[in-house]
Amino acid sequence: MTQGAPAPTPEEDKGGLRTALAGLTTRGRSFLAAGIAAAICAYVLGQSDLLRVGLLLAVLPLVCATVLYRTRYRVAGSRRLSPGRVPAGSEARVHLRMDNVSRLPTGLLMLQDRVPYVLGPRPRFVLDRVEAGGRREVSYRVRSDLRGRYPLGPLQLRLTDPFGMCELTRSFSTYDTLTVIPRVEPLPPVRLSGEAKGYGDGRQRALALAGEDDVIPRGYRHGDDLRRVHWRLTARYGELMVRREEQPQRSRCTVFLDTRGLAFQGAGPDSAFEWAVSGAASTLVHMLERGFSVRLLTDTGSSVPAEGADGFAGASQESADAAGLMMDTLAVIDHSDGTGLSHAYDVLRGGNEGLLVAFFGDLDEEQATVVAKMRQRSGGAVAFLLDSESWVREAADVPGPLDKSEERLRMLREAGWTALKVPRGAGLADLWRQADRQRMGIGAGSGTEGRS
Numbered sequence: 001m002t003q004g005a006p007a008p009t010p011e012e013d014k015g016g017l018r019t020a021l022a023g024l025t026t027r028g029r030s031f032l033a034a035g036i037a038a039a040i041c042a043y044v045l046g047q048s049d050l051l052r053v054g055l056l057l058a059v060l061p062l063v064c065a066t067v068l069y070r071t072r073y074r075v076a077g078s079r080r081l082s083p084g085r086v087p088a089g090s091e092a093r094v095h096l097r098m099d100n101v102s103r104l105p106t107g108l109l110m111l112q113d114r115v116p117y118v119l120g121p122r123p124r125f126v127l128d129r130v131e132a133g134g135r136r137e138v139s140y141r142v143r144s145d146l147r148g149r150y151p152l153g154p155l156q157l158r159l160t161d162p163f164g165m166c167e168l169t170r171s172f173s174t175y176d177t178l179t180v181i182p183r184v185e186p187l188p189p190v191r192l193s194g195e196a197k198g199y200g201d202g203r204q205r206a207l208a209l210a211g212e213d214d215v216i217p218r219g220y221r222h223g224d225d226l227r228r229v230h231w232r233l234t235a236r237y238g239e240l241m242v243r244r245e246e247q248p249q250r251s252r253c254t255v256f257l258d259t260r261g262l263a264f265q266g267a268g269p270d271s272a273f274e275w276a277v278s279g280a281a282s283t284l285v286h287m288l289e290r291g292f293s294v295r296l297l298t299d300t301g302s303s304v305p306a307e308g309a310d311g312f313a314g315a316s317q318e319s320a321d322a323a324g325l326m327m328d329t330l331a332v333i334d335h336s337d338g339t340g341l342s343h344a345y346d347v348l349r350g351g352n353e354g355l356l357v358a359f360f361g362d363l364d365e366e367q368a369t370v371v372a373k374m375r376q377r378s379g380g381a382v383a384f385l386l387d388s389e390s391w392v393r394e395a396a397d398v399p400g401p402l403d404k405s406e407e408r409l410r411m412l413r414e415a416g417w418t419a420l421k422v423p424r425g426a427g428l429a430d431l432w433r434q435a436d437r438q439r440m441g442i443g444a445g446s447g448t449e450g451r452s
Contacts, residue, residue: 019069019168028061028165035059064165074102075130077155077172079113085179085327088269088278091143092178094123094152098137100130110158110167115142116150119178145269147180147277147331181327182274182281185428189290190436217241252312252354253292254378255283256344258299261335263361265388272388272422273335276359279384279428281330283357288323292355296326300336301343304329341370348374356381361388368408372415382435383412383419384428391424 024032035058042051076099086092096113100106109127119142127136144150153175160167217233220240233241257280264273280296287294293312296304304326305312348356356378363371363385375381387405405421412419418439420431 021065023068023166023168024061024065025160025164025167027163028064031057031061031165060163061165064161064163068159068161068166068168071107071159073100073104073106073159075099075106075109075157076101077157079153079155079176081152081176081178084176085181085324087183088147088180089143089145089183091141093139093141095137095139096125096155097135098127098130098157099135100132103132105132105134106130107162108160110160111138112156112158113140113153114156114175115152118144118146118148119150119152142178144180147182147274149328149332150178150180152176152178179328179331181331182278184285185278185282187282187286187429187432190433217243251292253283253287253294254297254348254354254356255280255287255294256297256299256356256358256374257330257333258341258358258360259333259336260299260338260341260361262339263363263388264335264386266392272361272386272391272424275422276361276384276386277330277333279359281327282428284326284330285323287355287357294322294326296329297344297347298333298336299338299341299344301347303347341367341374345370345374348377354379358383360385362386362405363408368411372411372417375412375416380439381417383417384422384431385409385412385419386422 035054035056038050038054038057040054042048042054078097078099080095080097082093082095084092094113096111098109098111106127106129109130111125111127113123115122123140125138127138130136142150142152153172155172157170157172158167159170217230217237218241220229220242224242228242230241230243257276259273264271264276266272268274284294284296295312305322356374358371358374358381360371360383371383385405385408390405409419409421418435420435420438422431
């Protein structure tokens with residue numbers, strides 16, 4: 001971000017005296033008041049020497065304010081975030097750079113950047129005289145335990161005179177945005193049931209067994225390798241035809257996040273909902289790193305990414321962009337007003353979803369039945385159930401009624417889910433291994449496996 005410090009506009013010039021007087025410091029106002037008082041006393045007492053002193057005291061701050069207001073410093077400012085996307089609880093560094101692009105040296109400059117209170121105190125810097133064509137660089141750190149998107153800026157530049165009589169503030173116009181994403185926990189590689197193995201070797205073998213006459217051709221495009229030209233079909237169609245590219249099938253994974261407000265209790269970075277958001281982010285990153293086509297699905301039926309093959313993140317070169325898009329979505333995701341999971345079920349029953357990893361809040365019997373049906377369209381399903389009431393109860397250290405989540409776990413396991421209860425303070429990596437052990441102990445049914 002680069003910008004220039006604005007000079008006074010014609011509208012500001014019209015109210016120059018008012019603006020200059022508003023910028024008087026406590027010292028400047030004191031000098032002005034003392035000068036006026038001395039002038040009044042000199043008039044009443046008939047003391048001409050006192051009148052001269054009073055005029056000097058009163059004129060000095062006015063002259064300083066006028067000179068400072070008419071100062072035409074040309075200063076360019078820039079801000080750089082390192083990094084621009086940071087996990088919750090981690091620090092980011094903001095680098096500020098000021099360049100004097102005018103032919104005159106500046107006076108004492110006070111630089112201030114506006115930041116939300118959750119990122120820390122407002123940074124302030126005092127810059128000494130900057131020579132013509134010179135620059136000054138400063139930096140500060142920001143940190144937030146709460147995910148979200150936070151604006152930084154605009155920069156404010158305070159000008160002051162050598163006597164400290166007046167201060168004027170010039171504001172830049174632009175700002176940057178710091179994205180605080182959920183915490184991501186590295187997950188161990190385990191074997192969970194999925195849709196396909198690797199990148200679909202079986203599909204490549206099917207193409208190899210088809211024979212040349214069964215290959216689906218397409219027209220020649222600029223840049224195609226001439227070695228892929230199918231001469232027999234070219235002679236038949238009368239134009240250059242090339243063999244179809246073999247596109248290996250990527251294993252799919254849908255990460256489902258329950259965002260219903262009524263399914264979660266409590267708030268803050270240690271709440272059950274924040275654990276679920278962090279778990280979904282960790283799973284997305286883990287699956288993308290292992291070559292899966294991944295998408296994020298919520299109870300509202302919205303899918304990220306919304307474009308591509310069936311809404312999944314497509315080619316490998318798009319994985320980084322897809323990961324950034326999904327993490328940006330999780331950075332600002334909040335509770336929904338929905339009461340059920342039917343919208344998500346309608347999306348899931350549209351096709352084979354491969355591996356389904358879900359993070360649920362409190363489930364009543366009706367919604368547990370809907371979740372059980374979700375298993376029918378997936379090659380493997382892993383559910384993490386967060387009883388948010390128990391999280392709040394444990395945080396308050398108050399005994400509560402008998403836990404009712406065991407019945408929901410039993411219903412999901414009977415439907416074929418690998419379902420685990422998430423206690424307060426549990427680590428996702430340990431639960432990930434426990435899900436693999438549970439699947440092996442249950443002997444999950446038919447279907448191939450994919451390393452995830």
